Every structure is written in structure tokens, then in C-alpha cells.
Amino acid sequence: MAFFQWRRFNFFELLKETDNGTLDRSFKDVTITCSSSGRGHLILGDNLGLVHLFDRQYQRESFKAYNVNTSHVLQLKQSSFLGTVGEDDPGINPVIKIWNLEKRDVHGCPVCVHLVRALPGNRPVPVTAFTIDEQMHLMAAGFADGSIVLYRGDLSRERHSKQKFLQAGTSLISGLCLRTTQKMSHLYVATLSTVVMYTIVSKDKEQFSQLDTVGCSPGCFAFADSKQGQHFMIARNDAVYCYTVEGRGPCYAFEGEKLDLHWFRGYLIIVSKIAGKGDADSDKTTVTIFDVNNKFIAFTAPIAKAYRVISEWGSLLVLTKDKNIHQLMEKDLHTKLDILFKKNLYDVAIRVAKSQQYDIEGLMEIFKLYGDHLYAKGNHSGAMEQYLKTIGRLEPSYVIKKFLDAQRIHQLTAYLQELHKQGLASEDHTTLLLNCYTKLRDTDRLNQFLNTKDQRSEFDVETAIRVCRQAGYFEQALRLAEDRGKHEWHLKILLEDLSDYRQALDYIQKLPPDLAKVNLQEYGNVLLEELPDETTKLLLDLCCSKGNNNELCDPEEFLLLFINRNEKLVEFLEKVLQVHPNSNSSLHFALLEQYLLMWTKNIANPELEKKITLLLQNSSVLGAADRALFLCQTHKFRPGILFIFEKTKLYGELLHFYANEHNFESVISTCRRFGQQEPSLWVRALTLSTSNDKVTTECLAEILASIEKHKLLPALRVIEMLSRSPNATLGLARDYLIRTLQSDQSNISEDERLIQQYRQETEAVREKIKDIKTSALVFQGSKCNVCNQPLELPSVHFLCLHSFHQHCFDSYADNENECPACHTENKRILDIVRAQEQSKDLHEAFHGQLEKADDPFTVLADYFGRGVFNSLPSWETAISGHQSIRTDLSSVAWGPQNAGPGFEAKLRKSEGKSSANLTGFTNEGRVRLQENASIRPTRIDVTEGRLRNAEVIGAVERAASNIAAATTSEARHRLQEGTNAKNFLTTPVEIPRQTVVTQSATSVPNYVGAVKAVGASGSSEFSTSLRKSSHLSLRKAYGNQTNAEPENPFKEDTYDEAKNPFADEQSSNPFGDDEDDYNDSLNPFAE
């Protein structure tokens, strides 16, 4: 066998004797002379002139075609016509008949549609080859003498066909084949000694061309119609030769005497005798099936006495001389592939799969298997070649992992490249690929990859940059960053990797301001370090450039960059402030701080001082003077401190400052300068100078003079202070004391004079009252006191000697019993009287508290502090009525004199606290109300509850207002004390809740009664009625008070409204304030 070089497989299954002896039985005594197949039938002709058709079940159907012998049968594939050659008469007398198998005559036999004699000329020559064109327009018969008759015409009808006699040679025609393309037909002719071709181009023209000078034996030809082209094949002993219309084609060497050649679905089937055992033994035959395209043997097996292969029913039928039929079934593709896989013949498998139009998934799977196989064998590049074909179907990580593990970077790179090319790469793939490039130091390809603008091979730029940086390909990374507009990366690379600061700076300069800002904030530090001048300039440009339409950057944001670069900072700030003098104060302060720092280092620098002073004068610096002061103090910048003190009117501080420096000349001059605005400076100066032993007497004298002049301090206090001074002499104070005592003396005498006067006046009034009571009065008024017209009847006369027209009086008077002219005056007096009355309550509360208190002295001292027992509300106010500022000062100053040091502070504190507590409390009460309300299940309850709360508060308020200022302030006082007060104020909040929820029905009238009582009676009744309805701790709060005898220990005192310390606090009464909001109509308890 010469085909040993081609691989051999077993892709066909041999089924022996599939006809079960039918053939043997059917042709027991006759010889099968010819065979054909098509349209579901196996067609055999015998030497009795019969034609037999077998279907798949070997059911036979026969008809008599010829009387003597059938020599050729040919079934057309595309139509139901059957061509036969045979003899009706004995001898050489061949007749061609065309049968239509679909048309049957009365006997059920096919109808013969065409009949023609097959004779070259008039010579009787046996037909050796026969062919019909599928289109039924051409037919050819070859004869034993080398002549051919070509028939033209419609062969499917009983019409005469044109005959053409051709002489191909002298040797027997062994094969004929007609193939028609659109325009022309080719008749391939094989003789025993040559191969020729006639090109039939028109009706009666044939072009002869010789294809070969060697022929073949009868039947050993086939026509191959494959993707590689149409080949007319003939088999000779050494090989199978192919011919195309253009001449010789390939040839396949295969030794052995061929019996039959057949083409079936891309396979070439050869029936040949087994050589070597002598030609006589013709029984030993073999059937070989070649896959010509894929170059392997698909099947080979010895089949005894085979002589013919026919394809039908999707398989191959092998006819043997002992009248058996063997069937060759092609295995399915999967089986074939499995066979190939087992032999690791993946390349063949791929070829086979491709030629059989295997689906893409299947092919991928083969590629993968092949790749795996090659990989396992260590052929990594080969494996990669296969894996590359799987891209798009196979999970890339599978491949990547394999090659990554094996450190096959070249192959891996190829794979990743392909992935990117196909646009299937992920971020990780990009990273990996870039890593591969960098590892391979393959700069060219790296560049190529990075420069690709191809949409398909898009990759993650940031990853790429990162990898490039890591690998030290800064240039590439830089370019990439620039191309893709990754400014941050660009700068990062420039600064961190390349240290190319200048370029980075240039780059930032080119960026739009907002980006530049962000980037500068990040990298400005480094840039300033390396290129201080340029960076500062850039920053300035950003902050100050005027030609820019965009919003300028806030210089503040850059301040941090200048840490440790003070000079630059100063430069920057100076320029910024030059351009924007009104910028944020923080800039000014930054500059100030820098200046001060510089100043500390270089104290004797007048220029710098000037600068600082200039800066301090800036309004935004002065706006936050405390900060500036702090800075100046930290740096001990004297001029600055003084300047700020002056500017912010902190003259006292100024004095202190000077005093600390023992610079009393300055103290005095300061006092002189600002004494007019703030006289207390003199007092301060006195305090300072008395505690200092370096004060000159002149200074003290001046201070004393000023104090006296302005009456800043009581004399006693001055003496006290002077006594503390180490260098004050009596002589110094003598004049002062004399003067003071004198003025006091005159005051006393004045007072006494006034007392005398008042007494006299009172006496006069008493006399007058007596007169009115006892003696008659004559009304002599002739004019109405309202309209100034002469009096007419009817008129009204009052004892105050005011007379009015009746109509004038009616239109003016509020009250029939009061004189409208005296009414206002009377009312004022009445108010004073009422206030005096109310002050009794204060005493009641005072007593109650005094009895209850653990430390009665504190309570007493407290009241003292408020000036309850004081006949003098504030020093000298009653007499001279100085400026309020002075009054305050003096009271502050002499507070300690009366109550001792520290008391004043405590007092103030408690006062502040109490008022704060009080307002806070009302708020708290409201909050609680809302809390309560939110717990309520229904909305009605909520509003009702809230309403009632408000009412009760209203009632309490009203009661409180009745009780008047003393009680409220007392309550307020209690607040500051703590628990009791709390009870007092929370009770009203809780009362309505109880009434609403538990006893609404009964308690409402009860309550009404209570409020009525409140309205009618005084505070004690109010508290008792409250106690009745609430049973709460009001008793605790008011028990003592109500039980106590309402006696007034200060009954004798002449009450002066102006002296009431609480009088001016009325306005801060929270209930008093609320009174305005109170809507009487909402009060259900209102009478």
C-alpha cells in the first residue's frame, strides 16, 4: 500500500450484507450487468433485459426494459428519468432508452419517453460508456472503438435528437462525464490510453482538448465536486489523477489495480484489488475511503469480491460479485471528533470540523482542547496560537492563568494583545498586558499599545498610567496622562517620578483656573519647595490676574502651602492685598502674623513697624481686634498693642499696660485724653497708682483732682484706697477731704431744708383737707376748665375747684366721680399708693423665706444686696441725677462697700441666673406640654389639653399679675433656689392633664370656682384654691406663706416707687409679657 503516509481512521461503519440475501435470491441465475442509484432506489440491470429497482427495505420492483440484455443504467439525480442502454435484438444492436419512472403505463411499468439507436456511423460497436446531462439536453455514448456519439435535444420527450459523432481515439472509451455550467458544457472522456475533454459551447461546436496521454480502465473514473473545485478523476494503478477544465490537477498516489472509483460527500472511494498475491486472485479486494481535502483515510477494509460502490440512502453500498450488498455508514461528527481527540489529533479534528460546518462553539472547544494539549506538551507558543482562536468564547482568565503560572510572558502578551484588539479586555487585562510589556522591556509595543486610538482596543487609562509608573515608564505614563487629560496623574508623574518641577508648573499654568487651583493645592507644597519664585508668581496670577474672566481663586486656600516659607508668604500676601485690599481678614492676619514673626527676629526695623501699623489700621484687622491683639501680645509688639487698645477703646487695658510698665506719665496722659469719654479711667488710674509704689505724688494729685471734679468716687472709698498706697500722704488728700466734707455738709443742710419744706407743705394740705371736710366751699370759677368758655348751666363743679360744662364733662370724664383735670395726677398718686400696698407682699414673702431658710443670714444679705432696705437707691442719683453711665459705675464701685467684697459678684450672678432660669422655664413648660400632647392618643385630647394648659397658665398669669411684681419676683427668686420653684411652675402644667384625663367632668366646675376665686381674691386665696383642685405640692410652696400673718415689718417706711428694685424688672416678667398674647375669649373659665 502506498498510502501509508496518510493517517488512517475509522470513520465509517461497515454493515455486512444489509440486504439479507435479497440480492442473491433475486439474481440467482442471472448476472447483474449494471447498476445505478438515485431518488431512493438502488437500480440494477441484468442480462435478461430487466431493470430492478430496490427501495431501502430491499423491496424489489422490476420491469422489462429490453428483450435481450441491459448493459447500462443511469438514474438522473434531479429528475425521475432513467437512462438505459441495452439490446432488444440479439447481436450488437444497442438502443438507448429514457424512462420516466413517475409515469406508468397500464401494466405499471415506467413509460419510455425517448428511444434512440446508439451506433457510431453504421458500424455495430458495443457501448462501453454512457452519460446523460442532468438538464436532459445532452447525452453521450462511448463505444469500444474509441468513438463517441453526442446527442443533443430534449431527451425527456419523444423527439428526434441531433447526433454528433466524435472520435476521441482508437482505444476503448472507459468513461464519460458530462458537466454543464451556465453557458457551456464539458464532456470529459477517458479512454484506455488518453483523457480528453470536449468543450461544448454551441449547438454544433465542440472544442477538443487533450488532458493527458494516459487513460484508465473502464469504470475507474469519478467526478468530484468539492470546495476545491470540480475534478474529473481517473484511477490508474499508480495513482488517482485529477483533471480540471484547464488541464491536469493534483494526483493522489495510491497503488493497486482499481476496480471502481466513487465520489461521495467529499470522500473518494476506491475499490481496488489487493496487490501482491497474484493478479489471478481477484477476490481479494479492498475498499478505501479518502478524505481528499483533509488528507487522511477515513476508512479502509478488505471486502471480498467487491466491484462496485454506489451511494444511496445517505450511505455507501458496496456490491460484491457474490451478490451481496455491504453498507458503509458514516459516523457522526462527534464520534469522529472523539476518535481524533483520543489520538490527540486536534489539528485534524479542526479541519474535519471546519469542513463539516461545525458550529463555532464546538470549534472553540476543539481549539481549547488543542491548546490544552499543546500546553501540556510544553509547546506554549503553539498552545497560545490555539487559545487565540478561542477569544470571545473561552473565559480569558482560564488562559491567562495558565500562562501566568508558567511565566510565559511572550505568549501571554500575545493573548492579551488580541483580547484588547477584540475589545474584550477588562481593566485587569490591561494591567497585566502593560505589566507584560514592561517586564519584557518591550518599549516599542508598549508605545504602540498606548498610542492606539482605536476605539476597539480601549483600555482603562488610569490603570495604564499606574502600571507604567510602577514599571518606570514615566515618559509613556506622562504622555498617556496628557493625551487623556488626566491632569492629576500628569502632575503626579512629573513631580513624584520625574521631579520635573518646572514642567509641572508650566502644565498647571496651562490648566483652566479651577483645575489649576485643585492641583496647586495638592502639589503647591512641593512646587514651592523647589521653585518658590515661579510658584508664588503662578499663585499670584491665579489669585490676582485681572484679565481673567473666570472667578479668581481664593488666596486663603493657598495659605497652607506656604508653611515654612514665610518670605514667600509675605510676598504673596502683600501682592494679593495690594490687588484686593478688601479681601478676607484671615489674609490680613496671616500677613500680620508673618510681619510680627519677622519683627520678633529683627526688632529694630522701623520700616517693618510702619508696615505693621499700616496693616493694623486696616478695617478688616480692626474688625477682629481681639485676634490682632492676641497676635501683638504674643509677639510683644508694643506699638501694635497700644494702637489696638486705643482703637478698640480699651482704655482700662491701656492703663494697665502702662502701669505694668510703671509709666505713670503715660497713664495720666491717657486718662487726660480719654477721661472725657470714660471718666472711670481716673478711678482705674487711682486703683493702679495706689497699688504701685513708683507713682509720683503729682500723678496722684492729678488723679484725685479729676475724681473730685467728676465726683467719681465717694470720699470714703478714696480714702480707703489712698490708705493702701505706699507713698500717698495725708497732705495730698487733705484739701480733697476738706472739700468733700464741705460739700457733704452743704448737702445735709439742703436736705434738712427740704424736709422742713415738705413738712410745711404737708401741714398746708392737711389744713386744706380739714377745710374741705368742715367748711363750705365757694365755687367761683367762671370758666369751663375744658373749653375755657364762660360757664353756663348745667355745669359740674368739683371740690378741687374745677368747673365744667355738663357737656364738656361728659365728653371728657371717664368717671362721673372724678375730675378730669385732676384725674391724671390722682391716678399717679393712687398708683404710688397701690404700689406701696403691694410692697407688703414682698415683705410677706421675705418673712416666709426667712423662717424657712437654713441660713437666714444669706437671705437677709441677699435682700440687702438688692437694696430692699436701702433708702438710697444709688449714690447721689436721687439728688443730682448724673449720667447713667456714671451711676452704673458708682453703684458697681461702692457695692462692695456695703455688702463686702464678692457679694456683688454673687448677687449679679444669681440675678442673671434667675432671669435666665425663668425664661428657660417657661420654654421648658411649653416643651413639656408638647411632649404630653404627643403622647396623647387622640387629636382632640391634644388640642384640648393644650388649650387647657394655656388657660391654666393664663389663670396663673392673671393671678400672678394680681399678686403683682413682688410675688413674681419672689417666684423668680425661688427659681434660682431650685426645687420648690420648680414644683411651683410645673404644677400648672400637670394640673390640666389630670383634669382632662381622669376627672374632667368634676374638675371643670371646681376649677372655674378656683379661678373665680383667684379673680376675686388675693394671692393667698389663689394658692388655696389651687391646692384644692390639684392636691399637689403647692402647699409646700405657699403653705408657709399663706399661713403666715400678712404683717408688714416695714410699714413705717415711706415707700418710694423709684427705689423699688423690682420696679424696672417688671418688663422682664415672663408672665407679664405673655399677658399680651392672652386671648380672653379662649378662656372657658372667663366670667
Added chain:
Amino acid sequence: MSYAYLFKYIIIGDTGVGKSCLLLQFTDKRFQPVHDLTIGVEFGARMITIDGKQIKLQIWDTAGQEAFRSITRSYYRGAAGALLVYDITRRDTFNHLTTWLEDARQHSNSNMVIMLIGNKSDLESRREVKKEEGEAFAREHGLVFMETSAKTAANVEEAFINTAREIYEKIQEGVFDINNEANGIKLGPQHLPSNANTPSGGASASQGGSCC
């Protein structure tokens, strides 16, 4: 595809020198590292352009094995050009050149253009036959010489096209009798008297499989 001329080529040389690979590279522009042995004669075709004329090259790639010598010999006759290939990494293939040349000269027509090809030039490290030796051999026997690599495709195109050009020039000189098909040269269909249309090699799909 119409063409002005059809040239028939034959590729000869020892087995394994890369004849089939040269053909594959020329016709399909690809390289197959593992190639089945050629059994008999394989066949390829490609269009090229010389002097603005379309020329169809029909190439027979012959089996190099001695066993098939008798079959391949028959193909010399119809060839206008021959590529005589040796492997620069195997000296014996170079040594056999004389035998091949004699064979070719004996069985082909005398005008056949023979080009000497030293293949596998990519395997420089394993080179056994110097380029100068090849040049010397070619000069001595009146052949055109070229070193190629079917793997890298170096000079492959040139080898075929240069041969074609030489044949074309010979035709212009009138050395070839273009009407004698035994010379391996055929006029294109437009030169045929009868029908201007191509005798197409393309399949007519409707025409079924076997013919008996």
C-alpha cells in the same frame, strides 16, 4: 476571473524542503508548521500581475519522496516554470539538486524556466549550505537563485513572480510557442476565438455529487 496568460509551475525538490509550505504561503499567505506529507501532487493557483497583465499561476506541488518520482515526472511536461527547492539546513538536499535538475531537464520542455530556491532562510543558525554555494550552483546551471523562507514569507512572493516574469519575457521574446499547451502556457479565455466567457472552475452547486 479572466487572465491574459496561464502559467503552469511545478515545484520539485527533496522531501521536507518545504515545497508545500512555499505553495501554501504563496496561495494562502499562511504557514503551517506541521504539514502532511504530499502524496502525489498537490495543486494551487493564484493570480498575479506582470506588466499590467493578469497572469494565472497554476502550481503543481509534487511529492519529494522517491516512491512518487514516477508520478511526479509526468507533471514536468506541461510546466512552463519550475521551482527547484532545497533546504539550507540540510546539505543532502543541496547535494541532490543535480539529480533533480537532470530529471527536470530530461522530462520537461527545454524552455522551462527553473528557479533555484534555498528555503528555510529563517533558520540561519542551522544553516548548512551557504548562500554563495547556492548562487554558484545556479550560475553554473543557468538558473535564477533566491533564498526564501516559507515561514516568514521572505522572498516567497518574489520567487514565484520573478519566475513568472522570466517566462513572460521569454514569451515576449517569442521563445515559447504559446499555442502549444505542452509548454505549460495557455492564453486566457479572451484570446480564445469563440466565447469571451470564462470556462469557470467554480462549482455549479446544482450539479450533484457522483456520476457513474
